[in-house]
Amino acid sequence: MTDDDDKRLVTLFHAFCGQVAAYAARRVPAAMVEDVVSRTFETAWRKVDAIPESDDQALFWLYGVAWGHVRNGLRTELRGGRLLGRMKGVRQSSAVPDPAGEVADRVTFEELMARLPARDREVLRLHYWEELTVGEVAEVLRCKPNAAAVRLHRARRRLEEIVRTCDV
Amino acid sequence: MSEREDRLGALIAGHNPVPGDAAGALLTAHAREAILARLRCGRAPRWRRFGFPALAASLALAGCLLAVVVLRDGAGGPPGSVLAMVERNYRTMSASSRGGLRAAAFAPAGERLLRLAEAAERQPPWTREPGLPYSHLVIEEWSTEATIGAAAADAVIVPRIVEMWMPVSGTGVYRRDERPGEPHLEGFAGVRPVWPASPAPARDRVQPVRASMGPWAARLSRTPATLRDQLAEGQDPGRPPTARLLQAVLDLHAREAVEPGLAAALWRVLAERPDLYDLGAVADRLGRAGRAIGFDDGPPRMRIIVISPETGRLIAAEDISLSTPKGPATVGYQTFISQEWAAAW
Numbered sequence: 001m002t003d004d005d006d007k008r009l010v011t012l013f014h015a016f017c018g019q020v021a022a023y024a025a026r027r028v029p030a031a032m033v034e035d036v037v038s039r040t041f042e043t044a045w046r047k048v049d050a051i052p053e054s055d056d057q058a059l060f061w062l063y064g065v066a067w068g069h070v071r072n073g074l075r076t077e078l079r080g081g082r083l084l085g086r087m088k089g090v091r092q093s094s095a096v097p098d099p100a101g102e103v104a105d106r107v108t109f110e111e112l113m114a115r116l117p118a119r120d121r122e123v124l125r126l127h128y129w130e131e132l133t134v135g136e137v138a139e140v141l142r143c144k145p146n147a148a149a150v151r152l153h154r155a156r157r158r159l160e161e162i163v164r165t166c167d168v
Numbered sequence: 169m170s171e172r173e174d175r176l177g178a179l180i181a182g183h184n185p186v187p188g189d190a191a192g193a194l195l196t197a198h199a200r201e202a203i204l205a206r207l208r209c210g211r212a213p214r215w216r217r218f219g220f221p222a223l224a225a226s227l228a229l230a231g232c233l234l235a236v237v238v239l240r241d242g243a244g245g246p247p248g249s250v251l252a253m254v255e256r257n258y259r260t261m262s263a264s265s266r267g268g269l270r271a272a273a274f275a276p277a278g279e280r281l282l283r284l285a286e287a288a289e290r291q292p293p294w295t296r297e298p299g300l301p302y303s304h305l306v307i308e309e310w311s312t313e314a315t316i317g318a319a320a321a322d323a324v325i326v327p328r329i330v331e332m333w334m335p336v337s338g339t340g341v342y343r344r345d346e347r348p349g350e351p352h353l354e355g356f357a358g359v360r361p362v363w364p365a366s367p368a369p370a371r372d373r374v375q376p377v378r379a380s381m382g383p384w385a386a387r388l389s390r391t392p393a394t395l396r397d398q399l400a401e402g403q404d405p406g407r408p409p410t411a412r413l414l415q416a417v418l419d420l421h422a423r424e425a426v427e428p429g430l431a432a433a434l435w436r437v438l439a440e441r442p443d444l445y446d447l448g449a450v451a452d453r454l455g456r457a458g459r460a461i462g463f464d465d466g467p468p469r470m471r472i473i474v475i476s477p478e479t480g481r482l483i484a485a486e487d488i489s490l491s492t493p494k495g496p497a498t499v500g501y502q503t504f505i506s507q508e509w510a511a512a513w
Binding site: 006013018021022038045124125156 | 176177179180181183184185186188194195199200203204206207208
């Protein structure tokens with residue numbers, strides 16, 4: 001790694017650490033956010049040559065890496081954590097803790113989302129939670145904008161159908 | 169977009185668990201800097217070091233923690249820390265009237281320091297470009313502050329992260345920022361960390377460089393004999409030679425970026441000192457692997473520096489007292505998080 005690589009990585013870390021942490025916090029328990037951020041930037045350090053030149057695109061690239069770690073890398077830890085939680089008599093939610101008054105509503109929404117395929121959930125979250133455009137979603141998912149638009153459309157339709165049948 | 173789609177979008181957006189304006193508080197400054205330090209020193213983060221084959225690893229870890237708590241009766245830092253290493257040797261250190269590291273029969277550090285110098289020399293040389301006139305440092309540290317009043321005395325720990333931009337020329341002005349830190353308080357249950365209610369105003373952070381701050385890295389020789397004399401300049405002549413050298417090394421690292429060639433020369437100078445001891449492998453407070461080198465700085469106080477065996481870089485320093493009623497205690501530490509040359513602050 002050259003000095004220029006190191007400088008760029010440090011700059012990207014300072015610029016996007018908060019956004020990657022927020023991305024992670026929307027998908028994994030709070031205690032695991034730091035791990036996802038660590039893993040994501042460790043991948044960046046390892047694959048510096050693969051990071052796009054433009055800073056915006058670099059952020060989308062980081063989201064894509066973080067998604068991989070959320071989806072694959074943390075499955076084992078989540079399972080172990082849940083088992084440990086059960087041993088202690090503590091129920092661990094799969095999401096960030098909410099204020100007490102919102103728990104019932106939140107669980108309902110999570111349950112609705114859980115009925116969607118993982119890829120649909122991700123495309124909806126990227127669009128509505130990270131507030132990315134269809135083109136930006138395509139960059140994160142590394143697909144063509146048309147494909148991202150179709151996925152978003154289908155995910156909306158599927159969620160709409162779930163919402164309608166559940167009468168929420 | 170139809171009204172129906174708008175409603176659906178509002179439903180999803182309304183359930184965003186971390187709205188944009190809440191994202192900034194997710195990771196503390198300390199956590200960010202710790203991650204960055206691990207990434208830059210090439211050390212895998214905690215989750216990777218421990219590995220996580222799910223429940224088995226978690227249970228093993230829990231078992232180890234339980235064993236540590238039971239066997240150590242709640243005292244001291246985790247295995248591998250500088251304080252834990254001192255605690256392991258506390259009985260022998262305090263057994264004789266002489267006390268300290270000499271009594272614990274640690275090996276002299278000369279040979280180890282020469283190997284650390286070689287590790288530093290193996291690093292790619294730093295070449296400072298003309299457009300980078302500042303040393304930019306990030307250091308985590310804490311100190312204790314005592315308050316004595318008519319009714320009671322109180323002691324508090326003041327943790328901070330210091331960020332410094334010092335001109336490598338040794339002239340002009342420098343900037344020093346201090347932010348509240350998060351101390352690693354192994355062995356300090358019940359101690360309350362505080363931050364001054366009124367931090368220094370921004371204008372006080374930029375100050376002129378004083379001549380007494382040197383010697384400056386750019387002017388230091390890489391020849392041990394000359395470097396030894398240069399380091400001793402400006403230090404209290406009444407103190408033992410090793411104490412003066414160690415203080416100069418720490419002052420230098422707290423002020424300027426130290427390139428690998430200079431670090432190697434520094435370790436060669438220290439290697440000549442017979443009263444420095446090789447205390448073994450430790451982990452610093454960021455979890456980075458290091459080699460601890462210690463000095464009895466007027467027992468019962470010890471000064472310990474931690475050098476990375478991979479890079480030969482100074483990564484931490486701790487002052488430990490053996491005279492507290494409950495055993496050894498850290499009375500101050502510095503963790504050198506990052507050092508580089510910078511264009512501006």
